[in-house]
Amino acid sequence: MLEIKYLRQNLSAVQEAFNARGYQADLDAFQKWDGDRRAILQEIELLRHERNVASDRIAEMKKTGEDAEAIVIEMRTVSSKIKELDKKLSASQEMMDAFLLALPNIPHASVPVGKDETDNPVVRTVGEVPKFEFEPQPHWDIGSRLKILDLERAAKITGARFALYFGAGARLERALINFMLDTHTDENGYLEVLPPFMVNRESMTHTGQLPKFEEDLFKLSGWEYFMIPTAEVPVTNIHQGEILAEDRLPISYVAYTPCFRSEAGSHGKDTRGLIRQHQFNKVELVKFCHPESSYDELESLLNNAEIILQKLALPYRVIELCTGDLGFSAAKTYDIEIWMPAQGVYREISSCSNFEDFQARRANIRFKQKGKKGTALVHTLNGSGLAVGRTFAAILENFQQADGSVVIPELLQPYMTGIKKITP
RNA sequence: GGAGAGGUGGCUGAGUGGUUGAAAGCGGCGGUCUCGAAAACCGUUGGGGGUUCACGCCCUCCGCAGGUUCGAAUCCUGUCCUCUCCGCCA
Known part of the structure; x- marks a missing residue:
């Protein structure tokens, strides 16, 4: 939410910012x-x-x-x-x-102006795209041949866009979650939290999913509760209505949760495989910080997410979202995209954003400034670190072998009780 | 699900219709004392909004939403949350 005073005094600047977003107000x-x-x-x-x-x-x-x-x-x-x-x-x-x-956030001055995702500049490309001496298979075929992934039976249990993992597949998913959590807690200094997977209407409003995007959410019947579409919602709301001590900032949390999304309006998109599911696992990074340091914190959060891919030796690139592609609540966003050999494209695996005080104002999260009277809003940030299901898919595709097996990245092997390779 | 108790400032905790934004204590900040510190003592110490160039003036807030009243932290209704006992239960 924008401050009403700011809006009142900067009408034309706001109008301009909205134009860059392609938003009419x-x-x-x-x-x-x-x-x-x-x-x-x-x-x-x-x-x-x-x-x-x-x-x-x-x-x-x-x-x-x-x-x-x-x-x-x-x-x-x-x-x-x-x-x-x-x-x-x-x-x-x-x-x-x-x-x-209903008003979106104002893009940060550094955000490139553009119309849609085709205008997003690439910031850097990291790692070697693998060369195959055979036709690389899509992860759903690999997973099904290895009997570690069963999307057909998942559809019987629930419906389309759900997944069922067996044996080494279930283990790999769990290993990735633990590997990511351990890295962020032990090496990157985040505090692990395990939040509720359902939240109320107020929490969804604070982070910006509501009131405008209700159709993207799963809502319980008979309850004003929603399944979380990302851990961002419960974790950012940990401090709703609080006045934090300045010397506690920044506060950094990491949370593993499943995420639930209706994927309304994406019929026919990514219908095969793990890329677009109604339920998927994600490890999320969330920060509350001083307004003066939020852009430094965004860079460090992005690095914390990238480290996971570097450790897994997966090739990726970082792009910056242009004004036209920026999410509703975000002032600036970097996406990390992973190389998917079978489709020959980079796919989003993480989205790291600075929301500045947009969410903090909705959620009323402030801090007391030493030596100054009154309070000020904190800045909130978050980013995936990373989307687990897509990481699973990327490992299958990038590390597949001619014989149909998949090599497990070295640093992940301790989490797989030493399994170095998944074979049929 | 049944019965009961309670939600007050950063914290603990008074207050049951009229200078109560709210006693007291703790904490925080400033000062006196001290070579310095501690202790002691003195002072000070909430948020949101309107208006003003500013000083200031005004409104509002005792979980939340309504109601009664000239007037509500205080009375009434609803609701959310917390706790205790019973029942059920992973």
């Missing part, structure tokens, strides 16, 4: 509502002041035994007038809140 209407709202507020405050003064007078008169009846009667009409205006104000306030909650 009726800022003229905003100006009018804002003026109306403040006019009502001032009227109410004046009446309330009048009533407060009169109430004190009444209390005094009752003490001295004077007759206060005349003022009481007068205040009766003032009170009903206040009540009437209060209704107008809360209607006006609701409209304003709805408007503000």
